[in-house]
Amino acid sequence: MKTAFSIRVYKQYFNFASSHFMLFKDGTREPLHGHNYRVQVKGNAPELDDDMVFDFLNIKPIVRRICDSLDHKLLIPKNNPNLVIEDRENNYNIVCVDKSVFSIPKTDVLMLPIENTSAERIAAYIANELHAAVLAEYKFEFNELEIEVEETPGQAAVYTLFKE
Numbered sequence: 568m569k570t571a572f573s574i575r576v577y578k579q580y581f582n583f584a585s586s587h588f589m590l591f592k593d594g595t596r597e598p599l600h601g602h603n604y605r606v607q608v609k610g611n612a613p614e615l616d617d618d619m620v621f622d623f624l625n626i627k628p629i630v631r632r633i634c635d636s637l638d639h640k641l642l643i644p645k646n647n648p649n650l651v652i653e654d655r656e657n658n659y660n661i662v663c664v665d666k667s668v669f670s671i672p673k674t675d676v677l678m679l680p681i682e683n684t685s686a687e688r689i690a691a692y693i694a695n696e697l698h699a700a701v702l703a704e705y706k707f708e709f710n711e712l713e714i715e716v717e718e719t720p721g722q723a724a725v726y727t728l729f730k731e
């Protein structure tokens with residue numbers, strides 16, 4: 568019989584309140600708006616170490632740190648081909664296809680290495696950050712690492728990172 572263990576971690580403080588707008592293929596965009604995002608983590612491993620897949624105590628501060636880095640920021644997908652991002656001294660000027668320009672202090676923006684700020688792409692970003700941090704800090708990789716990002720209650724995207 569095949570068996571598997573996984574951990575699921577979901578804390579009240581795995582959340583971030585951020586603003587964003589989705590960009591569409593034709594270059595148009597949503598109006599700027601915000602969400603109270605919530606994050607859930609699931610990871611599995613082929614065998615237990617010290618009777619655990621991975622210690623809850625070790626993963627929680629990493630997820631919290633990632634959520635905090637996204638909190639109270641305007642999330643900009645810097646890999647989107649329809650955005651022009653002008654780097655000014657203290658500000659970013661973000662120029663959209665519809666000629667709208669957001670001029671925002673750099674301290675209030677997070678430039679994400681993703682194509683769009685859909686919940687899917689944000690989940691992928693968090694999965695990659697978490698994977699890298701767990702590997703660097705604990706030399707550990709989950710067999711599968713699943714991140715769920717909920718934009719609003721009842722609306723969530725899930726991304727799964729598979730160990731190579």
Ligand SMILES: Nc1nc2c(c(=O)[nH]1)N=C([C@H](O)[C@H](O)COP(=O)(O)OP(=O)(O)OP(=O)(O)O)CN2
Pocket residue numbers: 589597684685686687718719722724
């Ligand atoms: N698969 C996805 N679909 C959509 C995403 C996404 O990230 N992944 N995002 C959006 C928008 O960004 C938007 O914020 C959500 O829109 P909407 O569902 O209209 O938001 P509401 O919660 O206000 O909707 P209700 O009408 O109250 O249900 C769109 N799609």
